[in-house]
Amino acid sequence: MLIGQLAERAGVNPKTIRYYEEIGILAAPERTHAGYRVYDESNVELVTFVKAAQRLGLRLDEIKEILAFRERGEQPCAYVRDVLRREVGEIDDRIAELQRLRDELSALDRLADAEPGPGDGDSGPCPLIGHARESPRTARTP
Amino acid sequence: MLIGQLAERAGVNPKTIRYYEEIGILAAPERTHAGYRVYDESNVELVTFVKAAQRLGLRLDEIKEILAFRERGEQPCAYVRDVLRREVGEIDDRIAELQRLRDELSALDRLADAEPGPGDGDSGPCPLIGHARESPRTARTP
DNA sequence: CTTGACCTTCCAGTCGAGTGGAAGGATTAC
């Protein structure tokens, strides 16, 4: 199959396939006489795998690592588990922070309902955010 | 105070201050005779505020919006609450996904302990990730 | 034989939030 078919079957852009090849996620495939890339079912499988791994929050360089394990005939699960555990740890922090924020937010929701009116002198632009002053960093879902 | 002091007091790079000015987060300050930017306490407050808002996951353009509310003497809390609620909603999805992943992960941890050994034929590069095939997208904490 | 849908490469741009560095002016300390 050609790049367009692979892309469609895996649900990605053909450009993405070439990009994966460029960064070493996919091996350079056979070409037709005309120079067209030729793929088979295993490539569909592979791209689908990459996308699944991405959904778990893995970066392409990590996925590449994992694929290298396979290359060497090793089970990458230990590595994968490390990566995922790290990820889960990071997310735990974020979850905790968000939980805290959510509690604060609903508390302030009630507060704001009870005590409305304009004015911006005392606690910065928004008292909501003033509460976050000492909290650790929290990043955004991209 | 000059830009270096402000930067240090707010815990950021001087470049960041200039960047904030460039994108309209900070107003252009007074200058000395020599063209140096001059700041006061309120700027420390402001940059600290921006950083706090970022910790809550707000983007700079959202923070700019919030500061514009203040400019107009309005309470931005309604807007802030909308933004935060959206954020919380997004995070909820991510939390749910992660919770699912974590359950899966610990289940597979036990599975992997019970049934070790190499081999890469049956379920893709890693059975851990094979499980994620049908899951919705999950993005990474940056 | 031409049209249109593919394919190729290469170059450049996107988003967000900065950061690095060069070239040059100002101020302070010794």
Place this chain on the structure above:
DNA sequence: GTAATCCTTCCACTCGACTGGAAGGTCAAG
């Protein structure tokens, strides 16, 4: 007087994962 340190502007680069577009080759259908 001169060296160190700060400041200025401007331009370009970073990260990650693509995506857009131009210029050109190829292939099957009509």
